Amino acid sequence: MLQVHSIETLGTHEGPGIRLVVFMQGCNFRCLYCHNPDTRPHKGGKQMKSEEILNMLEKSRPYFKNIGGLTVSGGESLLQRQELADLFTKAKKAGFNTTLDTNGSILDEDSKKLLEVTDLVLLDVKHIDPVWHMKVTNASNEPVLQFAKYLENIGKPMWLRYVLVPGYTNQQEFLEKWGAYFKNYQNIKRVEILPFHKYGFYKYKELGIENPLEDCPVPTQEQIKEAENIFKKYFKSVYIR
Numbered sequence: 001m002l003q004v005h006s007i008e009t010l011g012t013h014e015g016p017g018i019r020l021v022v023f024m025q026g027c028n029f030r031c032l033y034c035h036n037p038d039t040r041p042h043k044g045g046k047q048m049k050s051e052e053i054l055n056m057l058e059k060s061r062p063y064f065k066n067i068g069g070l071t072v073s074g075g076e077s078l079l080q081r082q083e084l085a086d087l088f089t090k091a092k093k094a095g096f097n098t099t100l101d102t103n104g105s106i107l108d109e110d111s112k113k114l115l116e117v118t119d120l121v122l123l124d125v126k127h128i129d130p131v132w133h134m135k136v137t138n139a140s141n142e143p144v145l146q147f148a149k150y151l152e153n154i155g156k157p158m159w160l161r162y163v164l165v166p167g168y169t170n171q172q173e174f175l176e177k178w179g180a181y182f183k184n185y186q187n188i189k190r191v192e193i194l195p196f197h198k199y200g201f202y203k204y205k206e207l208g209i210e211n212p213l214e215d216c217p218v219p220t221q222e223q224i225k226e227a228e229n230i231f232k233k234y235f236k237s238v239y240i241r
């Protein structure tokens with residue numbers, strides 16, 4: 001059984017084309033800027049069988065037009081990697097593109113099995129500096145970098161993503177390091193900059209939990225442009241989302 005937080009039927013941001021996006025319940029990171037804090041607890045959401053999601057996929061098939069498909073996002077998808085391997089195996093068999101949106105924190109045999117039936121990985125590398133990564137996510141970036149390396153080794157296509165938060169992730173020096181670190185990865189199909197926003201902030205109030213970035217400004221156009229220009233030195237395809 002999959003523990004699902006919610007489902008978006010016509011998603012346009014989580015991978016190529018139009019997608020059925022399944023948000024999983026539970027996360028092992030605690031990102032300061034998280035806009036889905038309600039997906040983080042391991043309990044909650046609803047239990048679903050792979051077959052129920054496959055039925056939804058079938059209904060959406062006409063919208064996919066050969067490039068869309070299924071994206072699993074979070075929370076953190078890898079926490080349910082065994083169950084997702086079953087879903088992705090069945091989805092691929094039925095001819096759907098499978099995309100995994102992940103923080104890349106777990107690389108074990110089950111993750112590897114899941115990757116075998118994954119067409120595209122959307123990998124968030126939230127900071128290149130270990131101290132800042134810990135500050136921003138409350139977790140180490142070492143497993144994330146190992147995960148990225150593994151994807152490179154097996155030639156798995158990926159989109160690298162980066163949330164740009166003023167004062168936390170927009171330091172010029174670290175943006176340069178991030179770019180330099182990944183510039184020779186042949187499996188990176190695009191890099192996406194996700195400017196920090198506050199759309200999910202009402203959820204903190206609803207959940208009655210403290211919002212550590214309540215007063216943090218969103219990035220200015222200049223800050224976004226600066227990050228884009230830095231990444232463009234290292235990558236051909238850089239998108240602002």
Ligand code: SF4
Nearest residue numbers: 027029030031034075
């Ligand atoms: S990995 Fe995603 S869901 Fe988990 S805390 Fe970070 S932003 Fe939130």
